[in-house]
Amino acid sequence: MAVKISTISALVVFLALLSLSHFSHGELQLGFYNKTCPDVEKIVFGVVQDAFRTNSRLAPLMIRLYFHDCFSNGCDASLLLDSTTSEKTAGPNLSVDGYALIDAIKDELEIKCAGFISCADIIALATRDLVNLASGGKARYEIPTGRFDGRESLASSVNLPGPQMSVSDTVEMFEKRNLDLTDMVLLLGGHTIGKTHCSFIKDRLYNFENTQGPDPAMDPKLVKELKRECPENSKQNKAINLDQNVSSSNIVDASFYKQIKSGRGILQIDDQLATDEMTEQIVTDLAEGDDFLARFGQAMVKLGSFGVKNKDAGEIRKSCRSCKNRFCTA
Template sequence: MAVNISTTSVLILSLALLSFGHCCYGQLRVGFYNKDCRNVENIVSRVVGEAFFKDPSLAPAMIRLYFHDCFSNGCDASLLLDGTSSEKKASPNLSVRGYELIDDIKTAVELECNGIVSCADIIALATRDLVTLASGGKTWYAIPTGRFDGTVSLASSVDLPSPRLTVSQTADNFFDRKLSLTDMVLLLGGHTIGVTHCSFIMDRLYNFQNTKQSDPSMDSKLVQELKLK
């Protein structure tokens, strides 16, 4: 069973996602493909627009896919690689959605510019376009491009924070990637859209640490709202 987290503004998220460029931001630039594939952003927008029209839930799905790719070994699209023990097979990635949309965009881009545009850039551009559509056009922002695709993808290298961690443990995970507490708070704002499964929150609503009570640190109104859902 799924719970709707919310459908409010995703502006904060769109700005925060740029922080993932920390590792190699200097090498990226807006308009990287102007010479060799100048239509790429239009192609991405067209395919994304058609897909969003059919399934708006692709917006949160792609935000999550982008985060899961970036958090393990940087934004190198290694999450897309198939294999018996690739990143896709790691448990936090089993419910990641949106791969087909990236495939469709890649196919459309390759028709016009063969072997030029990286999948890592396609993920970044597609997420930007989906966030823009989900916000009713309010949050468009320029994306620096020029990312390389990774060729190694190992489930064992996926070390996404568990939803069971405390705030300070989660912050340590972000610090390890040179992401500050502010980056973490902004990025977790990504959860303002999308769904989560009840299994992730049931104990905190009904049986926190086997007390048969809800988690006392939660806002009581939120507890009631989530219980109703």
């Protein structure tokens, strides 16, 4: 399907606005590596494209990794650090993946531009490229770089929104990260290609809020479908698409919003987005409009500016999994 003109126009305007400022977000800058490694984005894209051809699931994995890294302690690649007490070991991060892709990109960059490219910027660029590839080339956004890698990574500092939180509580968490209500709805739109597991939704199917029945907000037809996928007493923990439109469950598009408007949201927070008075109109506009791709890119850029480290507070790691600074806490 061709991209509608208004979507293209919105994206062009957004990119033009970014280009008007040398420093787009604090110390982050478009073309930050133009002198030290002018081909950095080309190199990153080459590795990402090759990996995506053999594993399209990398797109949702990297969106999740990007979100989990940025949301807790800022976009500083602290999630990548290996340690028995690092962020990786926190419960919400145990199922995060995509680390091997970051390692592969870092290895390539260390060959061609040793010591210049941060792991935090690799995450941001790789995620951008995977979003674009998963949209069929319709969702490329420009993202400024210049992040440094954090030296602290502690499981105890991980603080992420949960799928059973209320809209108001979730909004409060986002606002503390300089992300507003619309940003929240857009970023949760990453569920357009995400998956969850039966263990996270069985309560909605069998015993919602101790009622001994399903969540009445969920489409009854979907309840029946999911019960077949997630039997109550089964020990299997099957993966379930968060976008239940089978024709677009692996494509970055606005289908997710159409699904949740029909009571076909898999996670409780997703369903609530479509019915809560704070977010209902935003969901409707995204479901019925044609500018989700451009607006999602804007939200991803805004998320990517949260909590970034400068050269005084961070470093450029040679290995994304370990600090080179002896004061590192991980």
